[in-house]
Amino acid sequence: MKxxxxxxxxxxxxxxxxxxLVSNSIIMSTFAVSLIxxxxxxxFLLVAFQFMELKKANSFxxxxxxxxxGLMILLIIFIV
Structure with a gap:
């Protein structure tokens, strides 16, 4: 195995x-949600690029x- x-x-x-640890120790603030x-x-990116081999896919x-x-994360942060 590699x-x-x-x-x-x-x-x-x-x-x-x-x-x-972050979710249990910090009161759920915008900072905690952003960190999580x-x-x-x-x-997500690590799984996609390493284990699903997206690194070999087309750049598109x-x-x-x-x-x-990025858009989904920004949307979730702005909603919270």
Whole structure:
């Protein structure tokens, strides 16, 4: 198995634990929601590019995925 996949998996676990700590320790403010959304976006992109092999896809799909993700996160942050 590739070492990069193991490092990615370990980083995903680390981000999940940090997200759980942030959600349990900070009163749900805009900052906490923004931080959790940032961690979720990083995890989403890591899974998409590492495990779903989006890094080998056409640049159109890479850019459209990143753009839609950014718009969704901004929309959620502004609603909250």
């Amino acid at each position: 070492k990069s996949l193991l490092y990615s998996y370990g980083f995903l676990i680390f981000l999940t634990l940090i997200t759980a 959304m940032l961690f979720s976006a990083v995890k 799909w890479k850019m459209s995925l990143s753009l839609i993700l």
